[in-house]
């Protein structure tokens with residue numbers, strides 16, 4: 001039976017898992033109930049191995065195919081964590097925990113990958129090994145990074161890795177993907193300018209930190225316009241300016257600036273950090289002040305490898321016949337990037353139809369997307385490692 005038909009049969013069961021996860025959202029690495037349920041289900045499916053506690057609360061299931069002639073191993077990944085949002089869907093299975101909500105559809109991702117695992121464990125119609133990866137803390141905690149640091153790739157011999165995210169605004173059951181960068185790197189920085197505070201009527205006795213900060217803010221905009229290749233994407237935003245003076249007549253001793261950098265290319269990311277540091281330090285020096293830049297790297301760029309993207313497109317085409325192979329990249333960030341930095345693979349969007357956007361209190365994952373997503377996961381295994 002083709003996977004699509006089997007997933008139509010399994011839809012009520014997978015939907016029940018999804019709604020149970022939805023009702024019981026957990027944040028960051030604290031996905032204890034979700035991870036325990038995932039592990040129990042995987043054991044019930046007859047997975048050859050189920051390992052808990054990878055990347056603190058991540059779960060991995062291993063499913064061996066009918067044959068293994070070439071030692072091929074493919075990883076499929078879903079995320080399990082929710083968001084600190086007060087749900088406003090009014091659904092009968094809405095969050096039972098006020099202030100926690102599955103507002104990014106990770107309940108749907110986890111349920112779809114469980115469905116694929118159940119199907120793969122009962123059919124085993126492939127030559128090699130499928131590794132299903134359930135990660136915690138996608139929403140800012142770096143759960144993907146923690147699983148990689150825990151030896152995920154080496155321990156299970158993963159050679160390629162695939163991930164999926166639902167996306168409102170894309171028609172239900174349609175897929176969207178692109179080769180190369182599909183999600184941005186998101187970094188943040190803190191600048192501290194130190195001068196000499198004093199009486200605003202005696203500026204010659206002070207080193208005016210607000211003036212220095214203003215020059216730094218203006219100079220930082222030259223990074224996008226004059227440092228980075230105009231054909232490459234970059235955002236440098238300074239979002240907070242804080243002085244230690246609240247008076248009309250006191251020049252502050254210290255000014256703090258905070259901002260974010262978004263890039264689509266690690267070379268540009270390095271260029272921005274280096275240039276920003278030089279501008280901050282040299283601008284302060286020019287005015288007799290000093291300044292310090294604390295630059296924190298966030299999630300790296302999510303980069304789809306070309307051959308793996310082509311396979312992802314072919315499988316999506318077979319599943320629904322509706323694939324946008326050149327969707328524009330998003331300036332948001334995704335920690336599946338840590339897995340794609342370790343192994344070639346691809347990250348694809350699955351349409352959630354005309355719903356509220358992810359991270360909105362009225363958002364809900366559409367259960368009618370389940371057969372498409374689960375078929376895609378299973379299809380990646382069956383077509384990348386066809387049974388002999």
Ligand SMILES: [Zn+2]
Pocket residue numbers: 104139358359
């Ligand atoms: Zn999210």
Ligand SMILES: [Zn+2]
Pocket residue numbers: 104105106138165
């Ligand atoms: Zn998400």
